Amino acid sequence: MSQALEQRLLEQIEQWELVDPHTHINPHAPCARTLTDLLGYHYYTELAHSAGMPKKTIEGPQVPQDPKAQAAALIPYLKHIDNTVQYSWLVEIAQRLFGFPHERITEENWEELWHLAEQATQRADWEQQVLRTSRLQAVFLTNDFDDPLQGFDTSRYVPCLRTDDLVFKLTEPEVQQRLVRATGVEVHGAESLGRALDRLFEHFVSQGAKACAISLPPDFCPEEVPPDQADGAWKQLQQNPQHAQARSLWSRFVFWSLAQRCQEFRLPFDLMIGVNRGVYAHGVYQGQDLFDSRVSLIQYAKLWNAFPQVVFPVSVLASVTNQELVAYSWIFPNVVVHGHWWYSNTPSVIYRDLANRLEAVPRNKIIGYYSDMYKLEFALPKFGMFKRVLARVLAQEFVLHRRWSEQRALDLARQILVENPRRIFGLE
Numbered sequence: 001m002s003q004a005l006e007q008r009l010l011e012q013i014e015q016w017e018l019v020d021p022h023t024h025i026n027p028h029a030p031c032a033r034t035l036t037d038l039l040g041y042h043y044y045t046e047l048a049h050s051a052g053m054p055k056k057t058i059e060g061p062q063v064p065q066d067p068k069a070q071a072a073a074l075i076p077y078l079k080h081i082d083n084t085v086q087y088s089w090l091v092e093i094a095q096r097l098f099g100f101p102h103e104r105i106t107e108e109n110w111e112e113l114w115h116l117a118e119q120a121t122q123r124a125d126w127e128q129q130v131l132r133t134s135r136l137q138a139v140f141l142t143n144d145f146d147d148p149l150q151g152f153d154t155s156r157y158v159p160c161l162r163t164d165d166l167v168f169k170l171t172e173p174e175v176q177q178r179l180v181r182a183t184g185v186e187v188h189g190a191e192s193l194g195r196a197l198d199r200l201f202e203h204f205v206s207q208g209a210k211a212c213a214i215s216l217p218p219d220f221c222p223e224e225v226p227p228d229q230a231d232g233a234w235k236q237l238q239q240n241p242q243h244a245q246a247r248s249l250w251s252r253f254v255f256w257s258l259a260q261r262c263q264e265f266r267l268p269f270d271l272m273i274g275v276n277r278g279v280y281a282h283g284v285y286q287g288q289d290l291f292d293s294r295v296s297l298i299q300y301a302k303l304w305n306a307f308p309q310v311v312f313p314v315s316v317l318a319s320v321t322n323q324e325l326v327a328y329s330w331i332f333p334n335v336v337v338h339g340h341w342w343y344s345n346t347p348s349v350i351y352r353d354l355a356n357r358l359e360a361v362p363r364n365k366i367i368g369y370y371s372d373m374y375k376l377e378f379a380l381p382k383f384g385m386f387k388r389v390l391a392r393v394l395a396q397e398f399v400l401h402r403r404w405s406e407q408r409a410l411d412l413a414r415q416i417l418v419e420n421p422r423r424i425f426g427l428e
Contacts, residue, residue: 002395005406009399010391012410019138019421020379021313022160022213022270022339022370027141027152031127032375035110035117036067038093039074041374043086046287051080058284068114075110085346089381097133097377127376131156134379138427140370142213145200146182154208158427160270161204161212166197167254171241189234190227194257201261210425211313212262213270214255217277218295222303225253259307268311268425272341273297275317291317291343297324304332311424313338313367322353329361336424337361339370340386350389355397358412367424368416390417 032038039045045058056062057073064070081087082104094100098116102109120126131137140158143149145166149159169175170187180186182203185196225233230253236246262269276292297314304312313336316325322344329335337357340350357366369386371379394409422428 002400005399006388006391006395009394009406009410009413010387013387013391013413013417014135014384016414016418017135017137018383018418019140019425019427020136020371020373020383021140021211021367021421021425022142022315022372023139024142024372024374025139025157025376026374027157030139030157030376031130032117032121032377034067034071034121035114036071037375038090038117038377039071041378042284042286044074044078044081044090045284047081047084047086048074048077049284049287051077053077055282055284071110071114075105076107078105085385089378089385092381092384093377096380097130130376130379134376134383136376136379139376139379140211140425143204143209144178146178149204149207149209158425159204159207159209161200161209161267163212163214163255163258166258167214167251170254171237171247171250187234189231190253193230193254197257197261201265201267205265205267209267210427211268211270212258213272214258215272215275218274218292220255221252221299222255222259223252224256224302224306225249227253229253256303259303259310262310263307266426268313268336270313270315270338271300272315273300273317274321275342291321293318293320295321297321297328300328304328304335308334310334311336313424315339315341317341317343319344319349319353322356326356326360329357329365336365336367338367339372341372345372345382347385347389350386351393354389355393358393358416359397363412363415364420364423366416367421368413387417 049055049058053074078087091103091105094105094113094116098113098120100113100116105113123129138156138158140160142162143159144162147159165175166179170179176187179196183196183199185192185199187193187196229249233246233249233253236243237250240246259269261267274291274295275289277289279290280288311334314325314329315338316322325335325337329337340353344350344353368390369383371382373379373382390413394413398404398409398412399406
């Protein structure tokens with residue numbers, strides 16, 4: 001009965017048109033060109049490296065320029081990771097998008113997949129086909145602050161202002177120069193920073209941006225910094241860019257200033273909390289960062305109290321932090337639970353975290369999922385994974401245990417997966 005129930009729910013969920021509220025898609029090249037673009041996703045390079053593939057054969061001067069040769073180097077390591085959910089994403093892409101007839105990708109059959117992928121990705125309508133098959137209507141981007149936001153359909157590829165560089169790297173000359181080119185304002189302290197941020201927000205909002213976003217280290221504690229203290233910190237940083245106290249003060253001032261603009265321009269402020277960068281110093285690109293359980297959301301209490309008008313969709317890296325996030329979203333009207341990020345994006349962890357959210361957080365404050373993808377092809381398997389878990393949670397925890405009707409469970413699923421992202425990010 002349970003499996004049949006899950007399947008009935010899943011069949012309905014799979015019919016819905018979706019918005020993906022967080023990705024790293026390049027709107028000028030949203031799809032893979034070859035199989036190597038898919039194998040180059042950091043999940044595969046970091047897993048292959050963890051399974052024994054030398055870093056020098058993944059990146060660096062010894063790596064051949066030929067994409068097919070790059071793929072050939074990684075293929076032998078897939079057998080070591082075929083137990084992972086990430087491998088299943090790759091197989092689902094191969095089978096459902098490329099027509100690959102095999103259950104596994106091996107050293108004996110991978111060239112067949114190479115040719116099938118090559119044929120598919122060269123079609124003139126490939127982008128539209130992938131979006132249609134994935135049932136995606138809109139995809140949120142991750143845009144650098146100096147992105148001109150030109151040359152793409154912003155109703156399909158929705159701009160989002162990513163602000164990590166502004167908060168944590170504005171003392172670097174290159175970042176300062178980028179900001180001058182983007183805004184015409186040279187930052188000399190608090191007042192000029194405010195003018196620069198105003199121009200950035202005006203530009204992004206005029207081009208259809210629907211959110212501001214940032215990823216934050218575990219030791220970051222937002223709080224208001226008076227302008228005179230920010231000016232003093234900036235002056236210290238001009239003399240010593242590594243001055244720890246001044247860097248902390250300035251970063252907190254920039255962050256708080258961003259929250260003020262989110263309030264003024266009525267943009268949600270996506271917070272991705274708890275990533276510790278560069279933990280594995282010898283890792284491959286994007287395979288060095290890990291979560292840090294020392295983070296606590298109490299560090300954000302001042303922020304959420306100070307900006308009740310700003311909606312904060314919050315993602316956390318660790319399941320242990322999910323319960324804290326559930327509690328904060330339970331209490332704070334402006335804190336929204338947002339997707340299942342990175343190391344929490346595996347089925348068993350999603351099930352536990354999602355069940356916790358659905359039984360404790362107001363239903364209008366849950367954004368079910370985002371893909372975090374770099375190529376459109378990954379929307380199909382990643383959303384598919386979440387939909388299957390969602391159907392299982394609803395079947396087990398709501399229909400069977402709480403005696404909900406199937407339609408009532410589907411209404412809840414539709415709200416968190418379809419309706420809430422559109423309403424919270426202003427797409428209605």
